[in-house]
Amino acid sequence: MAKSLWATLALVLASLSPGAHGQLGDDRILAARDALRTGDHVTLDRLAYEREPHVLDSYVRYWRLSSILARPEAPPSDELTEFLLREPDSVLAERLRTDWLRRMARERDWTGFLQQYPDLREPDAEMRCLQRNARLESGDMAVLTEVHERWMELADNHNACEPVFRTLAFAGHIGSDELWWRARRQTDTRNPSSARATLSWLPVHEAPAIAEFDRAIKSPGQYLDRLPASFAASRAGRELALAALVRLAREDVAAAHARFARIEERLSADERAYASAVLGHHGALQRSPFAAAWFRAAGKVPLSSEQRAWRIRTTLRGEDWPGVQAAIESLPATEQALPEWTYWLGRAYAALGRPADATPLYQRIAAQPNFYGMLAAEELGQPFAPPSRNGTVTADDTARAEADAGLRRSLALYRLDMRTEAMREWNWALRGQDDGFLIAAARLALRHEIFDRAINTAERTDPKANFDLRFLAPYRQLVEPQVQQQGLDMAWVYGLMRQESRFIAPARSSAGAQGLMQVMPATGKWVANKIGLPNYNHGMLTDPDTNVLLGTSYMRLILEDLDNHPVLASAGYNAGPGRARKWRDERALEGAIYAETIPFDETRDYVKKVMANAVIYAAIFEARPQSLKARLGTIAPRLASDR
Structure with missing residues (x-):
């Protein structure tokens, strides 16, 4: 389309927008939203039929139809179809179709489900599971083969997949070993009760009593201490003991190991290897000095992707470079290609006197402006340079x-x-x-x-362009005075703020953190007392000025408390300064290794992104190359009081 035509169309559409005539019709939209929230169907119906030229008119109709689908009355198929045709390929069409498909699944209208499903653009895990159920209920047995091929991959899938899994098991397509392995993986999660369904699909003579499984995972130490002498006579007895070991290891790996030592001779070689892998994984998370030995004792037992990652991190923290190399080279190809393992394999090669093998690995990821891309580039002698290229906009x-x-x-x-x-x-x-x-x-x-x-x-x-948009620095008039007053590094503050809120002033996390710097109410109160802020109350966190004052003050306080090290302080800002201290080692540790071996997934990702952000902001603010390795530095040994 010619530029002039696009420009004319934009002007015409803009002239129809509410912004061109004040906020015409906004009251109707807000009233409809409130009617939906309060369940006022009469008002919602009336507003849906009061058509006004408003850019959000389709939302009123969507809310009405969605509310009908949630009620017991028969769904208005004609109206639903009309809406989907009128709003093709829109997010509201996607959401309404999902609501309708969910309703069809509840009513077991599998024919209707399979007719509508192909038009779903981005089905989520629940919808994909329901589609498999629909195919199975409609006689398409090929779905069983497809699911079987992805059996372990789907271990943590939505519970809507359970009917297909149950059919697989009862039809004999899934053997007992596969069911036990799935139950093991599910037991070693935050929601171990998901293993109950898997255990119920075992043959009757193998299946443990669900009440017994519940006892094993709810009071694992007590369960293991009271194991009957005959527990190892059946597989169910041994597997329940392993389930208890898993749950205890998640709480206290030393206590789990002590119980394991008492019963390991009663277990098979494969069961002992599995238990050792569990101890290695949770030992690594809990900083046990025996984690590496436990992983070695696991031998070649199949590991989950999480266990494989922590086997690498354990060797990395010990700077066991032959172990790092072996652990990474044993990964599946897709995992080995991840930037973190590409970089650390290169470092292992370099440490073992194989720089020629390390260089191609660094080159593979050095162009990526992220944590490991920057580190790889520095290994090639290329500190991060201020980006200058931006994409053109016509x-x-x-x-x-x-x-x-x-x-x-x-x-x-x-x-x-x-x-x-x-x-x-x-x-x-x-x-x-x-x-x-x-x-x-x-x-x-x-x-x-x-x-x-x-x-x-x-x-x-393009990841190598548009840094003027990707690394914005708004609220400078609020941030800069506080940065100077607190004696902080502007690039680090902006790097942290970008990760915390993306500069959304009213941002609020599910945990209750608020504002530009995502300050928790309890933290805000503590900092306010420390700095003598009068008349503080939690409502002040929504004020950008107060939020930045409290956030930067907290950054300064934890920085001073954590060796003035930005890596430790970043970890402390996210997970608490006490944890950041305890995650140190008995000896000095490279900053990048500390970051990679943080046991909390969220905090590990957070610290890496904050530090990479800080390098980019420094390069922009100072207009000169920056070193991530210099910022990461070295983490001092852990103090005896932190153990």
Whole structure:
């Protein structure tokens, strides 16, 4: 389409938007949302039939239809179909179709389900499971073969998959060994009760009593201490003992090992190897000095991806470079290709006198502007340089973004403070778009000060470009004075703030952290007392000035408490300073190794991203190359008081 036509279309659409005529019709949209929340179906029906020229009119109709699907009355198939045809390939069509499919599954209308499912653009785990059930119920036995091939991969899948799994087991397609292995994996999770269903599919003569399994996982130490002398006579008895060992190892690996030592002679070689792998995994998480030995005792027993990763981290923390090499080289190809293991395999080769083998590995990831890409580039003598290349945006790109119906709906939703719906619309509108559109959309978000969408949209483009959008530095007038007063590094503060909130002032986490710096209420109160902030109350966390004051003050306090080391302080900001101290080693540790071996997945990812962010912000602020390795430095040994 010609540029002039795109520009004309954008102007026409803009003239129809609520922003061109104040907030015409917003009251109706908000009233409909409130009616949905309160279950006022009469008001919602009336508002749905009061059609007004509003960019969010389709939301009122969607809310009405969605509420009907949740009620016992028969779904209005004609109206649902009409809506899906009127709003093709929209996020609301996707959500309504998902609601309808869920209703069909509840009512076991598998024919209708299979007719609608192909038009679902991005089915989630539940929908994929329900589709398998629909196929099975409709006589398509090929689904059993497909699921069997992915049996272990689907161990943690949505419980909607259970009917297909149960059919597989009862039909004899899944053997007892596979069922026991699945139950083991499920037991070693935050929700061990998911193993109950798997155990119920075992042959009657093998299946343990569910009440016995519950006792084993609820009071594992007590269960193991009271094992009858004959427990090892049956596989069920041995597996329940292993389940108790798993649950105890998650709490106290030393206590689990002590119990294991008492019963290991009663277990088979494979069972002993499995128990050793569990001890190695949780020993690594709990910083046990015996973790590496336990992993070695596991031999070649099959490991989960999580266990394989922690076997590497255990050898890494001990700087056992032959062990690092062996553990990484034994990974499946897809895992071995991950940036972290590519980098550490290169480091192992270099440490073992094989630099020629290390260089190609560094080169493979050095172009990636992330934690391991930067470290790999430095091994090649290339500190991170300030990026200068930005993607070009044409008038046509700008017009396309401004005219896009999904982005316009998203902006209207943001204006009405309906952030969840707004984010869904925005992300849906970006699917399959080219870089020109994406950059224009990011700049559109920036103009509206929707900083998180600007950043996340720019991150979908060339990873070596558009750093002006990917690393925004808003609220400078609030942040800079506090940074100077607290004596902090501006790049580190912005690196942390970007990771915490993406600069969304009203951001609130599921745990209750609030604001630009995601300060927890208890932390805010503690810091306010420390700095003498008068009349503090939790409501002040929503004020950007107060939030930045408390957040930067907390950064300074934990930095001073943690050796003035930004890696420790970043870990402490996320997980608490006490944990950051305890995660140190008995000897000095390379900062990158400390970061990679943090036992909390969220904190490990957080620290790596904050430190990489800080390098990029420093490169931008100072306009000169920066070293990530220098920032990571060395972590001092753990003090006796921290043990």
